[in-house]
Amino acid sequence: MPVVRFRFSRSQTVSEYVYQEGETYADLLLRCGLIPDTVLIFAGDRSLPEDTPVCEDEVTIEETASRG
Numbered sequence: 001m002p003v004v005r006f007r008f009s010r011s012q013t014v015s016e017y018v019y020q021e022g023e024t025y026a027d028l029l030l031r032c033g034l035i036p037d038t039v040l041i042f043a044g045d046r047s048l049p050e051d052t053p054v055c056e057d058e059v060t061i062e063e064t065a066s067r068g
Contacts, residue, residue: 004028005058019054026050038065
């Protein structure tokens with residue numbers, strides 16, 4: 001199964017997630033406890049919509065809203 005690396009800019013951590021073909025970034029964000037509407041997803045300098053099927057080896061997750 002393929003793996004994608006999430007680089008979380010706020011916490012400066014990297015996590016790897018196994019996914020199935022057809023899963024979206026929103027699916028994986030929900031799996032790791034994040035609400036997709038509260039983050040931006042970047043592949044390099046390109047912003048990716050949350051409903052995009054996972055297609056990159058590594059993305060940066062920028063949290064845009066406070067969770068508390």
